[in-house]
Amino acid sequence: MRLPLALVLVATGLFAAPAQAALQIDITQGNTEPMPIAITDFLGAPGQEASAGADISTVVTNDLERSGLFRPLSKASFIEKMTDINVPPRFGDWRVINSQALVTGQVKMESDGRLRVEFRLWDVYGEQQLTGLQFFTTPDNWRRVAHLVADAIYQRLTGEQGYFDTRIVYVAESGPKNRRVKRLSIMDQDGYNPHSLTNGAELVLTPRFSPNSQEVTYLSYHNNNPRVYLLDIETGQQEVVGDFKGMTFAPRFSPDGQKVVMSLQRGGNANIYTMDLRSRQVTRLTSTAAIDTAPSYSPDGTKITFESDRGGSQQIYVMNADGSNQHRISFxxxxxxxxVWSPRGDLIAFTKMISGQFVIGVMKPDGSGDRVLTEGFHNEGPTWAPNGRVLMFFRETRGAQGGPHLWSVDLTGRNERQVPTPTFASDPAWSPRIQ
Incomplete structure (x- = not known):
């Protein structure tokens, strides 16, 4: 359930450095050394406030560390003990431990029962405040506030939007390998707050978020026939988009949320179709004797990328959104x-099978810049973070007890991490930033 959250700017003075440029990470460079950053426990009265403050500080620390761009310093190394976030820190104490940035904050319970969380981000060497924000929310929504704090820090220090206040919808798998129960599930991007959206009575596959992050399409097998559902995450209401005999790949939304694009097998071959979600009108975009499948819109909605074996083997193609100008880009x-097209529009992620390995890679929309980010026994199903800097995918492990797990990797290919889930997990889809 979406919880109420209010956000306002903190009206505090900024302490300007006379000659030093503002602190910022250049993430366009391929080999970025993580920025040393000190994140203090958020201040609060003993009890609920102090406990929430420590928890929020921990989540902010974990978010920033997992991005690979920041190196949070051990609290044991801190010299200054913060007592008032409205007083500038003793910058020299933070320079001694080589911290380039400093985060301070506090938590207070309001008389109406809401939680007030505020923080300051400081440039240690420039001796200036870079940003400060204040949030009001319900106490049980503290974790989302922590993600929003991390997003604000990430954006101020990288110049790009953060991706921590997001969710992952995925297929949770349980039971023996030959009788897996597959439930549609959702969790925060860091693996917390997982819960099921379906009961496992029917097989579910390939969930996809809508652009507003409130609806999900997914493929389910009803009486052994593929059926596409549209599920409202907040209300739990679902509707049948349609029964599609011979569907080979579940639909993805257009960027405006008005259409879905999908692959249907009709007459012995598979082609790409779109459906208008209001009129339910279906339009065919490709017409070949081959298998055209796995379509994905560009973020501006003008183009579609897909895979096809029309040239003799699986390759990636791009066409205009009306089906014209179909051409191969992978060679x-x-x-x-x-x-899968990046939300930034600059890259297309893919799975590639080569020499018995499954690799996750990216290329530019014209096919240039083809490079591998990670490889292994079985990697599949890439999905983009909303800022286009990180990919999530699932990796199958070998053996009778093996199964799929979720992993993330950034565009450098060096920051690869497993995403915790309570069961085996596959088919992840990353939400847009929560509104």
């Missing part, structure tokens, strides 16, 4: 599949 070794 490297191996078979390319599951292309």
């Amino acid at each position: 490297g070794q191996g078979r390319y599949a599951t292309p």
Whole structure:
């Protein structure tokens, strides 16, 4: 359930440095050394306030550390003990431990029962405040506030939007390998707050978020026939988009949320179709004797990327949104599949099968810049963070007890991490930033 949250700017003075440029990470460089940053426990009265303050500080620390761009310093190294966030810190004490940035904050319970959380971000060497925000919310929504704080810090220090206040919808898998129960599930991007959206009575596959992050399409098998559902995450209401015999890949939304694009198998071959969600009118975009599948819109909605074996092997193609100008863009070794357009529009992620390995990689929309981010026994299903800097995918492990787990990797390919889930997990889809 979405919880109420109010956000206002903190009206505090900024302490300007006379000659030093504002602190910022250049994330366009391929080999970024993580920025040392000190994140103090948020101040609060003993009890609920202090406990919430420590918890929020921990989540902010974990978010920033997982991004690979920040190196949070140990609290044991801190010299100054913060007692008032409205008083500038002793910058020299933070320079001694080589901290470039400092985060301070406090938590207070309001008389109406709301939680007030505020923080300051300081440039230690420039001796100036970079930003400060204040949030009002219900006490049980503290974790989301922590993600919003991390987003604000990330944006101020990188110049790009954060991705921490987001969710992942995925397929949770349980039971023996030959009788897996697959439930549609959702969790925060860091693996917390997981819960099921379906009961496991029917097989579910390939969930996809709508642009407003409130609805999900997914494929389910009803009486052994593929059926596409549209589920409202907040209300739990779902509707049948349609029964599609021979569907080979679940639909994805258009950027405006008015259409879905999908692959349907009719007459012995699979082609790309769109459906208008209001009129339910279906339009065919490709017409080949091959298998055209796995379509994904560009963020501006003008183009679609998809995979096809029309040239003799699985490769990636791009066409205009009306089906015109279909052309191949992948020409490297191996078979390319599951292309997904970046929210930034600058890259297309893919799965590639080569030499017995499944790799996750990216290329530019014209096919240039093809490079591998990670490889292994079985990697599949890339999905983009909303800022286009991180990918999540699932990786299958070998053996009778093996199964899929979720992983993330950034565009450098060096920051790869497993995402915790309570069961096996596959088919992740990353939400847009929560509104």
